[in-house]
Amino acid sequence: MKFKTKLAGAVSGIAIFVSAGVAQAETLFWSTQAKPVEEAQAMREQVLAGQDVDYQPNDGGPWLTRLNAELQAGSGTIGVLGALHGDFSAMNPDDLVDLGDLGVGSASATFNELAKLGTDSAQYIPWMQASYIMAANKKALEHLPEGADINALTYDQLIAWAGNVQAATGDAKFGFPAGPKGLKHRFFQGYLYPSYTNGVVRTFASDEAVTAWEKMRELWAVTNPASTNFSFLQEQLLSEDVWIAFDHTSRLAQAFNERPDDFVAFPAPAGPTGRGFMPVIAGVAIPRTAPDMDAAKAVVQHLLKPETQIATLRATNFFPVVDVALPDDLPPAVQAAGDAVAKMSASADANPGLLPAGLGDKGGDFNRVFVDAFERIVLAGQDIRAVLDDQKTRLQAIMDETGAPCWAPDAPSDGACPVE
């Protein structure tokens, strides 16, 4: 008896003590970006210094669940949302506050148009951008095939190069982010397909696509087989399991920052239809349940200031979306990546693509089509034509259901983008 009353007393005592301590003054910045502890720390201490902001980075699952809960309950604590374009496009635009009258935006009209999510007004404000590039250990450079220019590689030269490295060292040292958290689908959507087929959706099952997947198989033959476990190639570059790598700029950053003299960054390779590449856009938005709308808008405006954008670049290795003059003393990773991206977009055969748009919450299914194709064709060795014809029906179903029109480099369409 005494024991139990003690327990009950303790429980209620703790409960009262704890619920009394909840204070709510800061604007909650609920983000899926800048998640690594070092980046989160830099966001808090440098980017948001002096602002009354509580920066909380999260995994995608809890991020979306919490947001949906607040929207359903009709009241919330989240002030500002930070996420990728794909995360926002999966949401109902009505749940985001119109930000068109805020007076801030990206220098890129394309980005601003994407941020409208198909409505008349900006639903999120572009916040920062990145891309995918190649990186290599300098030890690999002597094995470059004859006549190859590292800043203007083709896919054939890349395969030959990785083959040379394998012949010289005995190990396959090309690294590809095919791990569970790796961004392999972006390689297919933004790099391989545009470079070989000049499209993504229309050309999904074309003959050129068959060639592309054949090349992918050749590349995989000289790829470190442990790549199915790699999600952040900076780790394998640093441990030297991998000498040549493709990944997101911020997932290569640590390698350049820790050993800037050992690595080079360079543009993605080119195929028959040009040098396909793709941007990554992160944006900030305000949910309709934000507790203090003015404070949230002030945070968004703060994030778009040129000096904040440069601080963000230092903190996260994501580049500014507004026009700013970059200072000279940037970290090595930023310099290397910025240089490679600039060369990539300035190359004569550049074939820039856009992020998938208009897919709504089917973005994950869309990625799945490409990942499944990769797993079946490259990992399981199934017939390319058969797999593409099979996956094609799934892709067409997604396009029909969402009614998403084609995006670059696919030719524009009336209505849903057709899989030809």
Add this chain to the structure above:
Amino acid sequence: MTTVDTNPGTDTRKAGRFVYISAVVLLCAWVIVPLYFLLINTLSSPDTVNSFPKAFVPEFDLGSLSFFASFAGMLTALKNSVLVAGMTMIMSIVVGAPAGYALSRFDFRGKELFRLLILLTRAFPLPLLALPLAVMFIRTGLDDTVFGLALVHTTLAIPFAVLITFSLFSGIPLELEEAAWTLGCTRLTAFTKVVLPLILPGITASAIFAFVISWNEVFAAAVLTIENRTLTAFLLQNLDTSPLHLKFAGGFILVVPALIFIFAVRKYLFAMWGIANR
């Protein structure tokens, strides 16, 4: 003749001892080697962490750990974790032990069904439950409180608390209680004076189990708390994308409090398995 007889005997005994000792060594290594590597890598500079082969002696570079020392909110998160785990421990026993007692002592309709149903709280994945729970918590004001999260963790821990205490109570003969009744005890005093002392170590063990369940839970913690985050919600989801040396240091920080706790209460754990503490 005698030599022929004894030789195979000692051989078997020797071989048996060898197998026994190597099994013990293997099991210890199973647990200790990963923890040791965690420690070494925590105390190494980033360069050493990425290099191979690994050293066996840590170089006592405190860079990774001191990063976390200045990481805002760590201590509050640690405090919240301990609070939530402690409340989960208490509540799951307060609710679970009587249920276990009832299951072992009374016959009632639907008893088997009840035993099955109690496991159902573990049958649904948390990501599925988290959304309606969060909506309800926001509406009732339980949202973002340590108490609210402890309620959720208690639900997760109760099946174990009930089933463990059920088997513990079943191991205590009813005759002991009956004897106490004939000597003037009521049902309640018989329980508190006779059964409870016998069973306390086992109850503590199931409380430890509840503690560990709560300590390790991430998803509900990440969705249901914002200002009052627990250590796992605060650190774990940021660690998987962090550089290797910080992963090790963060992992170390997450493991150590749980290790200390388990070490402190280890004798009760053994008691549950009937090894010590008689």
